[in-house]
Amino acid sequence: MSIALLNSYWDMFIDYKNLVFKDYQQKKLANAIPLNLMYPTSAKIKAECMAACELRFNKKDEKSLKTFFGQYDGKAGCLKAIAKCATDKFKPLANFLKAATADTAIKNIELLAWLIDFRLRPFEFGKKYDANEYEHSIEIPNVTEDLEKYMYWNGDHFEAITCSQNPGNSILVPFDDVKLSGFKKITNPETITLKAKGRVWYAKVKGGIEFFTSEGPHPTDQQLRLKPISDYIIKKYIFSRKALKSL
Structure with a gap:
């Protein structure tokens, strides 16, 4: 690629990057x-990647996703690749979204475009990315948030949260009234x-064991599935400890 062509590529990508980030800001507002993505951290971005892949896996995003997560085969393979991805790999994008850094890598911009469902993704060399034209064509949905659309884990139970509240570093999951009351x-x-x-x-978590009143993924580690309790587990971890305490 000649220097002139390379410069042209970067100019076009900068226009694309600016549109993606502007789309993120407008949708956030x-x-x-x-x-x-409202209050992004590395862990939250990873969790959102799992959710986005589950909800709208699309072949058009394959190149961008494989660039970030590595090779995979189909939706199930993509979910596994995301689950295996180190959480720290999402830190550059989190820092960029929080304005802790002024720029970030191409693969991070494409990941953001996918996460916010940016209409003009992925980047195509030679395509004109005009901010004015895009602003006239963009449709930001008139969102009336359900006050219980999301939940976060508060130590021993789920709590509902509104879109205007800041949950700190807690990972958000879609609202589920059954889990809210019974998990x-x-x-x-x-x-x-x-x-x-x-x-x-x-x-089993970090050398210990935790018990819950319902099935599903672990509330703070969505890749860890809870298992039904058995006589063996009860005798080993419950009865044996009771016996030791009575000595």
Whole structure:
């Protein structure tokens, strides 16, 4: 590629990048992006990638996604590639969105374009990206947020959150009234008996074990699935500890 052609490429990409970022800002102001992107962190961006892939996996995004996540085969393969991706890899994009850095790599801009469902993605060399034309054609949805559209994990239970609230570093998940009322961490495992089978689930986390009142993914690690409790788990982790305490 000649220097003139390279310069032309970069000029076009800068126009594209500016449109993507402007689209992000406009949608943010209109509350038209997921809460994970309203207050972005590395972990929230990764979680949003999982959600976006699950909801709108599209072949047109294949090149951009493979550039960021590596090779994969189909939607299931893409989800696995995202799950295996180190959380720190999303930090440059998080910093860019929070204005901690002035610029970021092409692959991060394309990832952002995918996450916000930018209409003109992916970047095409030779295509004109005119900000004025795009502004006249863009349609920001008139979003009336349901106050319980999202939830975050608050230590031992889920809490509903509105789009205007800042959940800090908590990861947001779509609102689910069943989980909101019925998914809780069992803070006193000694209350668990052999009758708990079918009503209690567990996960081994950081060398320990946690118990919950419903099935599904772990509330702070969406890639970790909870398992149904068994007689073996109850006897090993509940009864044995009770016996030790009575000595």
